[in-house]
Amino acid sequence: MPVGTTLDRYIMQRQLAFAYATGELSQLLRDLALAAKIVHREVNRAGLIDLTGGMGLQNVQGESQQKLDVVADIRFRRALTNGGEVCALISEEEEDIIYTGNNQGKYVVAIDPLDGSSNIDVNVSIGTIFSIYRRVTPIGTAPTVEDFLQGGHEQVAAGYILYGSSTILVYTTGHSVDGFTYDNSLGEFILSHPDIKTPTDGAIYSCNDGNVDTYEPAIQTYLTMCRRKEYTARYIGSLVADFHRNLLKGGIYLYPPTSKNPDGKLRLLYECYPLAFLAERAGGKAITSSGSVLDVQPQYLHQRAPLYIGAPSMMNELTQLLRA
Numbered sequence: 001m002p003v004g005t006t007l008d009r010y011i012m013q014r015q016l017a018f019a020y021a022t023g024e025l026s027q028l029l030r031d032l033a034l035a036a037k038i039v040h041r042e043v044n045r046a047g048l049i050d051l052t053g054g055m056g057l058q059n060v061q062g063e064s065q066q067k068l069d070v071v072a073d074i075r076f077r078r079a080l081t082n083g084g085e086v087c088a089l090i091s092e093e094e095e096d097i098i099y100t101g102n103n104q105g106k107y108v109v110a111i112d113p114l115d116g117s118s119n120i121d122v123n124v125s126i127g128t129i130f131s132i133y134r135r136v137t138p139i140g141t142a143p144t145v146e147d148f149l150q151g152g153h154e155q156v157a158a159g160y161i162l163y164g165s166s167t168i169l170v171y172t173t174g175h176s177v178d179g180f181t182y183d184n185s186l187g188e189f190i191l192s193h194p195d196i197k198t199p200t201d202g203a204i205y206s207c208n209d210g211n212v213d214t215y216e217p218a219i220q221t222y223l224t225m226c227r228r229k230e231y232t233a234r235y236i237g238s239l240v241a242d243f244h245r246n247l248l249k250g251g252i253y254l255y256p257p258t259s260k261n262p263d264g265k266l267r268l269l270y271e272c273y274p275l276a277f278l279a280e281r282a283g284g285k286a287i288t289s290s291g292s293v294l295d296v297q298p299q300y301l302h303q304r305a306p307l308y309i310g311a312p313s314m315m316n317e318l319t320q321l322l323r324a
């Protein structure tokens, strides 16, 4: 589809391409886009409307919640509940399953409403990450945890919104990965990055250098190799922003186990799975310490996992060291 196509038209065209499609997933994607427009507006004027700083509360991860974490959580929940296609969702900001009351809804969503919380108050790019599953429990009944623990391969769609110098929505429904830039004046997401393919190789590596001494030897060896090859170190500290840059330019992002987070810091269901699903459809790779991210069997909602994700050649080099 040509650059310049609106997201709405793109979704409709893709739906028409699938004879069995009934439109619920299309509507769900529109509901996500609506919430993204509202959060885009809130992010842009956060400093003007007292949306910076903490809430003085902690989320289930034991992290202090920022006001925008909570606002984004409310906005996405509300849009997905009012949209009617989602029977339940899980969010980084909520311990338990959020029931929308739409038991006729076919889908469940796992969401990181605001990614990169440590960057909110300093005007650095932040994002939202989402993952969509078709429920496995019967329609009309109350959804259960089973609907969320299906495994990464069972995602029917995944994506992120990056609130950066421009706001861009990138998603896949299992085929191509496409990016839509938000045009403020039109109030529309416009196709700007069709069929994204990540470069086979890259020269950018992203990890928190402050944790290097606690990384396992194989990771330390890999990072030494990156330095010897004079790769460029880039780390924004917002997963979505680091992932997006590396996706377009070729690079690798590493969040290994650390002494503080022995299972890794990032959450399997709403950070690792969706980005791994996207990366693989764009020609990249995503692994944990033991194998493909998408092969990890989920055990519980806010499970953490180490994440290594990026250009296939760089990932192959890392995998060899991890398996050695």
Ligand SMILES: O=P(O)(O)OC[C@H]1O[C@](O)(COP(=O)(O)O)[C@@H](O)[C@@H]1O
Pocket: 063, 092, 112, 114, 115, 116, 117, 118, 208, 237, 238, 239, 240, 265
């Ligand atoms: O400060 P650290 O330990 O490097 O962690 C940064 C990582 O943590 C995160 O902020 C975790 O995500 P949230 O902000 O959604 O909690 C990632 O975006 C980022 O890559």
Ligand SMILES: [Mg+2]
Pocket: 112, 114, 115, 116, 239, 271
């Ligand atoms: Mg996050």
Ligand SMILES: [Mg+2]
Pocket: 069, 092, 112, 113, 114, 115, 116, 117
């Ligand atoms: Mg978050």
